[in-house]
Amino acid sequence: MQKSVDPELACPVAPVVDIVFSRWTTPILWALHEFGRQRFVELERRLAGITPKVLTQRLRQLERDGLVSRTYHAEVPPRVEYEITDLGASLGPLFAHLSNWADAHLGEVEQARHSYDVGR
Amino acid sequence: MQKSVDPELACPVAPVVDIVFSRWTTPILWALHEFGRQRFVELERRLAGITPKVLTQRLRQLERDGLVSRTYHAEVPPRVEYEITDLGASLGPLFAHLSNWADAHLGEVEQARHSYDVGR
Numbered sequence: 001m002q003k004s005v006d007p008e009l010a011c012p013v014a015p016v017v018d019i020v021f022s023r024w025t026t027p028i029l030w031a032l033h034e035f036g037r038q039r040f041v042e043l044e045r046r047l048a049g050i051t052p053k054v055l056t057q058r059l060r061q062l063e064r065d066g067l068v069s070r071t072y073h074a075e076v077p078p079r080v081e082y083e084i085t086d087l088g089a090s091l092g093p094l095f096a097h098l099s100n101w102a103d104a105h106l107g108e109v110e111q112a113r114h115s116y117d118v119g120r
Numbered sequence: 121m122q123k124s125v126d127p128e129l130a131c132p133v134a135p136v137v138d139i140v141f142s143r144w145t146t147p148i149l150w151a152l153h154e155f156g157r158q159r160f161v162e163l164e165r166r167l168a169g170i171t172p173k174v175l176t177q178r179l180r181q182l183e184r185d186g187l188v189s190r191t192y193h194a195e196v197p198p199r200v201e202y203e204i205t206d207l208g209a210s211l212g213p214l215f216a217h218l219s220n221w222a223d224a225h226l227g228e229v230e231q232a233r234h235s236y237d238v239g240r
Contacts, residue, residue, distance in 0.1 A: 011147035013218045019229060021141035027131040066232025087228050090221070097217050098133045101210070108207050109139060112186025 019065055020091060024050055024058050029088060030095065032068060037083040062088070139185055140211060144170055144178050149208060150215065152188060157203040182208070 020026065024047070031046045032038065038046075044055055059082060062068035067088035073079040140146065144167065151166045152158065158166075164175055179202060182188035187208035193199040 011150040013146055013150060013215050013222070015226060016218045016222045017141050017146050021137050026133050026137050030131040030133060064233050064236040065229050066236075067229075087225060087232070090225055094217055094221055095133050097214055098136045101214055102133070102136045105207060105210055106135060109185050109187075112207070113184050116184040116186075 019067075020094075022058070022061070024054060025062065026095075028055070028058055028062065029067060029084065029091060032082060032084040033089065033092060033095070037071075037081050039079065039081055043082060067091070139187075140214075142178070142181070144174060145182065146215075148175070148178055148182065149187060149204065149211060152202060152204040153209065153212060153215070157191075157201050159199065159201055163202060187211070 020029070027047055028043065031043060035042075035046070040052075040055070040059075043059075044050065044052060047055065050058075059068060059070070063070050067085060069083050069085050071081045071083065073081070140149070147167055148163065151163060155162075155166070160172075160175070160179075163179075164170065164172060167175065170178075179188060179190070183190050187205060189203050189205050191201045191203065193201070
């Protein structure tokens with residue numbers, strides 16, 4: 001995400017952010033975590049608004065990072081399925097923590113935005 | 121981040137991702153959390169690679185979200201300082217969790233990438 005002048009000052013969270021929170025990455029991991037093994041078209045339907053090109057790119061990136069596995073079934077027509085790996089599933093508690101923070105604090109964020117917008 | 125066909129299927133983590141993990145947002149919050157109240161130029165120096173324009177935008181967004189506060193000192197020349205708020209500091213445990221996940225699993229991600237690249 002960034003190179004800092006002094007490596008010790010670099011944000012240690014940044015590499016995880018790139019891996020887990022790139023645009024569309026979180027919803028894809030979430031959908032695979034919640035709804036299990038799926039075909040490309042099923043994922044595409046769940047993530048309304050994503051283009052096939054972006055979904056392909058993101059799945060390839062997640063596969064490369066070891067968070068998602070791809071299974072090719074040599075049938076006619078061929079069938080390809082995507083599934084979260086054990087490494088991907090290890091993000092579960094982190095997502096739960098994020099979800100809890102949202103429940104506890106998203107209202108405060110909305111309130112802050114309102115005050116900011118009114119005060120200008 | 122996304123609109124799903126069925127709201128129940130929407131990723132509940134997505135709003136937090138937009139607030140906390142936008143590009144540069146995490147390192148800014150991290151720097152303010154770790155090194156306390158700072159002036160614009162200090163932050164800019166720490167976040168090597170960020171442009172003043174992007175830093176200004178991100179700080180404004182974080183101020184609007186209630187995660188960062190801005191204090192204007194009417195001196196000559198005027199002095200402006202940025203500080204993390206209580207709401208921003210409530211992200212501390214989340215960052216710690218992310219940092220722990222990185223310590224435990226970033227090696228696996230790197231290994232997966234290596235295998236993927238070699239296998240192609």
